Amino acid sequence: xxxxxxxxxxxxxxxxxxxxxxxxxxxxxxxxxxxxxxxxxxxxxxxxxxxxxxxxxxxxxxxxxxxxxxxxxxxxxxxxxxxxxxxxxxxxxxxxxxxxxxxxxxxxxxxxxxxxxxxxxxxxxxxxxxxxxxxxxxxxxxxxxxxxxxxxxxxxxxxxxxxxxxxxxxxxxxxxxxxxxxxxxxxxxxxxxxxxxxxxxxxxxxxxxxxxxxxxxxxxxxxxxxxxxxxxxx
Numbered sequence: 286x287x288x289x290x291x292x293x294x295x296x297x298x299x300x301x302x303x304x305x306x307x308x309x310x311x312x313x314x315x316x317x318x319x320x321x322x323x324x325x326x327x328x329x330x331x332x333x334x335x336x337x338x339x340x341x342x343x344x345x346x347x348x349x350x351x352x353x354x355x356x357x358x359x360x361x362x363x364x365x366x367x368x369x370x371x372x373x374x375x376x377x378x379x380x381x382x383x384x385x386x387x388x389x390x391x392x393x394x395x396x397x398x399x400x401x402x403x404x405x406x407x408x409x410x411x412x413x414x415x416x417x418x419x420x421x422x423x424x425x426x427x428x429x430x431x432x433x434x435x436x437x438x439x440x441x442x443x444x445x446x447x448x449x450x451x452x453x454x455x456x457x458x459x460x461x462x463x464x465x466x467x468x469x470x471x472x473x474x475x476x477x478x479x480x481x482x483x484x485x486x487x488x489x490x491x492x493x494x495x496x497x498x499x500x501x502x503x504x505x506x507x508x509x510x511x512x513x514x515x516x517x518x519x
Contacts, residue, residue, distance in 0.1 A: 299361070299396075304404030307397045311390070317408055326388065332359050333402075333409040335458045336481060348375045348384040355379065356481055356495035358454070361402040368392040368401060439480035440472040440503040441465075444518065449509055450490070452483035453498075462488075475500045484509060 308317070314325035321328045327343035337353035338345040345353075352375055357363070367374045371386035378384075392398045439453045443465040454460040455475035463471040464487075473480070482504050485493035494515035498504050507516040 299365075299399030299401070299403030301400070301403040301407050304397075304400035304402070307392070307401050308404055310392075311401070314388075314390070317405070329405055329408070331409045331458060333361060333364070333406045334460070335359055335409075336454065336456060339456045339458065341457065346385060346387045348379060348386060351384075352378050353456075354479065354497050356483075356497060358481070358483075358495075361406050364402040364405060365398045368398045436501050437474055437476070438472040439475045439482065439498050439500055440470060441482045441484075441498070442470040442503060442505045443467055444505045444507050445509050447509060449506070450485045450487055451506075452485070453480065454483070455480045470503070472503075484515060486511065 311326075311329075315327070315329050316322060316324055317329045319330075321330050323340070323343045327340040327345070332340075335358065337357040337359060338350035339353055355378070357378060359367075368391065370391055371388040372384065375384040375386050376382055392401065439455060441451050441453060443449060443451065444467070446467055448464060448466045450462060450464050451471050452460060452462050453471055453473040455473055456477040456479055457475075459473065459475075461471070461473040465471055478500055480498050480500065481495055482498045483493055483495045484506055486509070490511070492511045494506075494509070494511065494513050496504060496515075496517055505518040507518050509515050
């Protein structure tokens with residue numbers, strides 16, 4: 286997945302220990318760690334790998350929720366970009382100058398942004414947009430045609446002619462990955478109305494495609510071209 290517009294993706298390699306010190310500037314609004322609760326800003330435990338605008342109980346701004354619905358999943362690199370200017374980041378991602386961010390704070394120093402992103406990653410097992418294959422117990426594996434009841438599930442079918450890595454993710458951050466041969470289907474249970482589907486050439490790929498998915502309505506990948514140029518059907 287790549288950001289729409291012209292946001293540059295940096296490859297952050299920060300110092301988490303230094304980031305913990307810089308994060309004290311963020312602590313007035315954001316809490317992190319075991320038992321953390323929403324404050325002026327949402328809890329940041331597990332934010333790396335989470336869909337934007339989805340932490341339970343927090344009232345996000347419309348633009349942040351829209352970015353999540355469009356497929357924004359936080360990685361270290363994207364957090365690095367966001368911290369420089371949250372409003373401008375959302376404007377580029379959503380391709381509209383009307384986008385706004387509730388977060389007014391900015392970290393101008395590149396080193397500080399890299400370090401904070403690295404620190405946040407220590408509170409999450411998901412440190413990249415590109416997924417690692419770690420199947421969830423909630424996943425449902427079957428070849429095409431076997432799954433007939435899609436209720437309560439985010440599902441995708443590979444209708445391309447190539448075996449690809451698919452990611453089904455519920456809005457609460459629960460994720461399930463599966464390499465699908467042509468005509469195979471993959472699902473994950475979801476209690477919410479929406480989730481996301483991602484597809485990559487393999488587990489080492491850094492770019493792929495993503496799509497907002499509705500619970501109970503299976504998505505179909507018709508053809509695969511990276512950089513969000515895939516053809517979908519439903």
